[in-house]
Amino acid sequence: VAEIIQGRGVTPGRVEGRAFVCPGGLTGWGGVDPLTGIIKDVESPFCGQSIQDVILVLPGSRGSNGWSCYFTATHLAGKGPKAMVVSRVDSSVGVALACMNIPAVVDFAPADDPCFTIPHGARVIVDGTTGTVEIIG
């Protein structure tokens, strides 16, 4: 039986994909190459990996105020994530979601924190309309 966690849907749309779970967050400015979607932050355990077409799972933003613009640029280059799942929305995440307009669910109860309930690499279905994230395997 698939596990479903409930948050607040903020951008409508339903997509399925592989969860890319970053409990320590990702930096935007200088942390992601917008032309390739490759993580460049040498302090990130995911340095060298791509965020293209993944379901990006984050606790919130991290680093410079130039966070949203790097994710937006990555999105416009066709190298961005296909959905975002965020433990707790913050202002940088809010701007990024307003710009990218990809399905997104935010603001989970602590017991359902997606950074700890979704295994990295799991297949999930994100429904930005109902605010649910279904972990299917």
Place this chain on the structure above:
Amino acid sequence: MVQLTSQEQAMLEGKEGRLKQVAMENIVRYAEILGARELCVVTKATVFCGAHNYLKVIDSQDPEEVFSRMNLLREENIPFDAIDADCYCQSCVSACDLTKYRELGQSEQTFCLNQRYLEIARAAGVILTGSCSPYLTGWLPVKGEHFVTTESGVTIIGNSLWAACGNSDGIEAAFWSAISGRTPKWGNHLAENRGGTHLIHLAAELSSVLDWDIMGKVVGSRLPSGAVPVVTGNFAGVDFTRLRHFLTTLAISSNCELCHLVGLTPEAPDLATALRGREPQAELTLTREDMAEVYQHMCDDGCGPVDTVSLGCPHYDIHQIQKVASLLRGKKVHPQVHLQIWTVYPIQCMADLNGYTQVIEEAGGHIYSGTCPGTIGECLFEQSASWAVDSLKQSKSIRNLAQTALYYGDMEHCLAAAVSGRWEEGYRWQK
């Protein structure tokens, strides 16, 4: 549902023009995502103007087209021709120095394109400043004033030291706010969200600017997302330079927007007030050993030749430039070293006025204004095989963008490296 005033509704309906309408559409959408119930009036803004590298994802040399796509999120071209008349709006760093580009590895084409972006912003009413440190030129929001900024260090300084109200937002939203004069009334704009969540005891004695710079990352790297630290410790001898380094590195190492220092910052006269009477979610004690652990990852081991020495992240104030001139007087920078001092144009003028520029240039150094290495990007980093810097923020930028030897120390030792052309083991922090 976001409640709008009649003026905000009129903007949304396009009665004040298409630019303000789109800015307000975006602000409302942003507010809905946050869960904000209303907007607040913004009276101070910094915006990120220029031919910045990330804008290259749009294959166009037309600033209006790129601005519309990247900052307004619209396919139609919308001229950026006005900001809110009541908003004091300065430009953050641009992609180029005000006049120099070849020595920074940039093409004339890049410089001219950057100038076109700046000219559009100037005509719209943005005060061209070109600094990550707008407070150096009088941009100073007061307690309770709502501001937006494109610089994370300014967000946390504004909230923490001045008790002004700002969120990190982002590059795009800063433009929307500067144009519409509004931002979502959410997060740090609401008094109930400004209480501390985590109690941090600084057990280390902090003295130098470098000490505070390093400790900012120590604190930031221990904080969970969304935390508001309340810091206790011995703050004797602290000044604005130390605090802005501490807060800047704290901000870039986390997503922290507000930090209370008990007995020092305006919303933290005592611990209970800083915590708003609540129990902290966690309590940490940080030591010099924690600082050493962070430092060893930010500075290469050993010694070696240095090609570039870069100082002024955040942009140097005039007192720091005076100190550089004092340390360089009668000395010569090694002929293989590019010594860069980064600041903002009015401070550079003061350096000219006071003779510091002459001393620095006669020694072989260069003062640049309006930009910084992290903004110029790879074309600058590719010029050098080894860097020495005096800020953790700059060290992190270089680490992410370039494969180069990298040394991080205080101003005095960086200048010693500039003169000798070598970084020595003894220049390291605590050596």
